[in-house]
Amino acid sequence: MLIDYQDGRPIYEQIVENYKRLILKGALEPAEQMPSVRQLATMLSTNPNTVQRAYMELERQGYLYSVKGKGSFVRREEGQRERIREEIRDRIREELGRARELRIDTEALLAELAEEERDARQKGGKG
């Protein structure tokens, strides 16, 4: 995992995003132990407090749980993928709302995107 110090977003937020992605992709097993706060801080050459804050946020959002004295662990719940799907759909709906305000043909826009997806799937499917 890499932190982009040029990125405007705070470091702790980048850590959160990265781990959310990894957990949701299934790259990390449920109940798998996370690197310790100090360990990850060293790996990213950042401050333990920053990592701590990221872990706190991941715990609050339900991606992790921590046990004092033992470590932090992945909590992959069922239904999490569905929740994310809804979030993504909501964000796309927002974009479509903006488009509609400008009298852009949203159905045509979606059709173009659907075509892209279909093409990508056919090419990627054989790769």
Next chain:
Amino acid sequence: MLIDYQDGRPIYEQIVENYKRLILKGALEPAEQMPSVRQLATMLSTNPNTVQRAYMELERQGYLYSVKGKGSFVRREEGQRERIREEIRDRIREELGRARELRIDTEALLAELAEEERDARQKGGKG
């Protein structure tokens, strides 16, 4: 135009967003004069610096041009709507990318959204 202090986003950013929207919707005519920095600052009971910053950003993004000693004016170019359409499409592509990473069926997702749009159009079209 109203500023939502509870929004969390900085005020200057809200001003930028609001004017971008107004200009793109055509609510403001090309070459129309914008309120002066001090005027708008008073209207929004905010700081002139904040408005100044918003105008700078709008100018940088090509929505305004300013003439020293005269004021700021709307620059409505042709092709602007198309540029926005591309921006929106890119942001949706990003969301779809995230979905694909989680092995969510993006084509099904787009189909659902397209259906929503169609339904909304049919209902709204008669309203």
Next chain:
Amino acid sequence: MLIDYQDGRPIYEQIVENYKRLILKGALEPAEQMPSVRQLATMLSTNPNTVQRAYMELERQGYLYSVKGKGSFVRREEGQRERIREEIRDRIREELGRARELRIDTEALLAELAEEERDARQKGGKG
């Protein structure tokens, strides 16, 4: 407001609790400006970071909103009192659950408490 350094609970949590109480009681008006992070830190002779953390938590829980460069403000929503009522009821239900496990007569317990409340109201109502 006072911090109890003997209390086992962390300082930031005590700040959160105190302000939640004040806001819910109506002792702080909606949209009223909170003391600045640095100011409150000085008042409580604690570290600005600790206050910052408390404010962050209060914002996350919907009691506050912060505007960079301006300050933090009380956000008293409607329906908040009802939400709290539910929380309290849930915590009492938990206690009753524990009592039931020990075969304690919960209805008698509640009756005693109701009588206490009635007595207190009659005495307090005339004071």
Next chain:
Amino acid sequence: MLIDYQDGRPIYEQIVENYKRLILKGALEPAEQMPSVRQLATMLSTNPNTVQRAYMELERQGYLYSVKGKGSFVRREEGQRERIREEIRDRIREELGRARELRIDTEALLAELAEEERDARQKGGKG
């Protein structure tokens, strides 16, 4: 007995809670010998230190007594159930105090809870 690592509460505290509950329910006889520290640590696949700490706490609270060289034993006194009843009543009083501060009608609240209890008893009583 099971430890819930996702619970958040420290392990030793969960052990204390669990044994308090078992003893009060009468599931453990007075003077019954507790599993040895090492034994229970193995059973819960946790650290003997953790179990030791839980036993210390249970002893401090008067639920156990230990005999050097022999082991730990359950101390089920008379009057213990009454003590617990008082503890529960005090905790509910605290909750009612919080409710009163917000001008919530505590008598109505208690009435609702009493009704719930009555309903649960009638349904459960026949099950």
Next chain:
DNA sequence: GTGGTCTAGACCACT
């Protein structure tokens, strides 16, 4: 060893 809290002091973005 682990996570959780706190201090002291810095820099940044925003008003």
Next chain:
DNA sequence: GTGGTCTAGACCACG
């Protein structure tokens, strides 16, 4: 001035 992020280093509770 304000809030937000980060560093460096400390101490505590827990296992």
